[in-house]
Amino acid sequence: MHELGMCEGLVDLIQQRAAGRRITGARVRVGTRHAVVGDAFEQAFALAAAGTAAEGAVVDLVVTPVTVECRSCGGRSESLDVLTVCPPCGSAEVDVRDGDELVLESVDFGKEPADVPGDSR
Numbered sequence: 001m002h003e004l005g006m007c008e009g010l011v012d013l014i015q016q017r018a019a020g021r022r023i024t025g026a027r028v029r030v031g032t033r034h035a036v037v038g039d040a041f042e043q044a045f046a047l048a049a050a051g052t053a054a055e056g057a058v059v060d061l062v063v064t065p066v067t068v069e070c071r072s073c074g075g076r077s078e079s080l081d082v083l084t085v086c087p088p089c090g091s092a093e094v095d096v097r098d099g100d101e102l103v104l105e106s107v108d109f110g111k112e113p114a115d116v117p118g119d120s121r
Helices: 003-018 038-049
Strands: 021-031 058-064 066-070 076-079 094-097 102-113
Touching: 003 021, 003 038, 003 102, 038 058
Parallel strands: 021 058
Antiparallel strands: 021 102, 066 076, 066 094
């Protein structure tokens, strides 16, 4: 489950931005090429956030598409499928671009300070 590694890094980054504040939510943009499964990502985030100021935070996952450029028909389209063919003509002779980002777009903080004893992140 590669989502866990991503989420551990995200929680570390979020903790740095928190500066002692409780984290209630985060919005993450991830490209299709990462092949992230939404439910697995949410579970991994909850596991990575356990015992930190981000424990219980809600993560909003936004998956961005790849751009598909067909070498057969010249068509250009977007897809949320990692393994894609040209939608107009069905050709597998495509160039795939974009869809490889992993961006922490925003973090929401609670009004109360975080109370996480022994938090080493």
